Amino acid sequence: MRNLISCACVLAPVFAAVTLAGCRDDDDGGGGATPIDAGAEGDAALGCLEITGDVRADAVWTKLPSEADAGDTPDVCVRRDVTVQRGAVLTISPGVRVVFDPGTSLVVARAEGAALVAEGTESEPIVLEGSSAEPGTWDGVEINSRDPRNRVAFATIRGAGGGGEVVADDTLGGLAAALVLDAEPGAPATADVHHVTFEDSAGWGLVVEGISEARGLTDNRFVGNRLGAVVLSPHNVALMDASTTYEGNAFDGVAVTGTPNLEAATATTWKRLAEGAKYWVRAPVRVLSDLTIEAGAELVFAAGTGLEFPQNAANTRAQVVIVGTADAKVSFTGEQPVAGFWDGIEIQTGHVTNRVHHAIVAHAKSGIRVRRAGSFPAATLDVADSHLHDNEVCGVESTSAQNTLTVTNVTYERNGTDHCPPP
Secondary structure, three states, X not given: OOOOOOOOHHHHHHHHHHHHHHEEEOOOOOOOEEEOOHHHHOOHHHOOEEEOOOEOOOEEEOOOOHHHOOOOOXXXXXXXXXXXXXXXXXXXXXOOEEEEOOOOEEEEOOOOOOEEEEEOOOOOOEEEEEOOOOOOOOOEEEEOOOOOOOEEEEEEEEOOOOOOOOEEEEOOXXXXXXXXXXXXXXXXXXEEEEEEEEEOOOOEEEEEOOOOEEEOOOOOEEEOOOOEEEEEOHHHHOOOOOOOEEEOOOOOEEEEOOOOEEOOOOOEEEOOOOOOOEXXXXXXXXXXXXXXXXXXXXXXXXXXXXXXXXXXXXXXOOOEEEEOOOOOOEEEEEOOOOOOOEOEEEEOOOOOOOEEXXXXXXXXXXXXXXXXXXXXXXXXXXXEOOEEEOOOOEEEEEOOOOOEEXXXXXXXXXXXXXXXXXX
């Protein structure tokens, strides 16, 4: 049983599970601490550990002792918005079930040393859920710090996405989600996120903004999220793979939006996702480093978006490797099957190995456009074994006689013009 302990933050290292969640600084600024809620200090026989204050020093939320676990009793009950403050680490132990009152949230502050370690195990997953089964009952979890200890793993986040405290911004406005890794200019958030089930969010399951980074994005599961599964900035897309699964979300797959430029220190790969899942490009993406798109990957594009591979004077910008197979083509189509719906793929770089093989490109203004940019070096591209259809202006277009464009075994259907030569 949890002992009754008077609230004193100086005792945090010993009594972290009890004292810190129920302590706050005195309003007079004197640096002392006063108890906020006796439930935060209570005997386990009285029920769950009630959380009614911010976490201001290291704290651990643990399971109820077996003799006090009365059926459906949660281990922890969150009664108000809780923020993990500067210098504090909140640890949620394996197997802990945390129930959040309506409209509440768990936020890790954008402050040095603030961190969340919510790491269950395969046999003892952590559960974070609302007090009602209704999607959006509570707001969710927002991580703002870049502390390397931030981790959510072997856990379920259920019924969040209420859209109060936990809201991400992207190019299309605020996004409610069960888990948000927030970013401000020069201030990314960082966390490991793996083996997590995001279920029944009223918004998205996971949103990773801008230059924030969700390390280890593997083996996650998105089920029944009302706006869609996951939103990532281009910076994070290469972290996804086919180990993550999707079921019954408004959009099954990865929405790509936010920071428009993709520039990485090394070559990156957008991988084929799980069966039936797609990438949804919601904002234009400028690719500034080598990019490979794997065989079988499917990308759909919102109105006015596209992929651009720009050039520079040193001819050192992105190498383009889009190579499918006869049985697993790389697919680029419009969100709506209307000619000219999206801008297409524009390649300005002159890498001799630039290639688009075994691809489908449809519903763009020009499906593939090879363009020499101003006085920069000419562009190069090899297109082979691909199908271009329902593109408004051209299937394949070259804007300069100095470009090197090779087209082999390409089929066309219902384009404004199939192959547009330089003017």
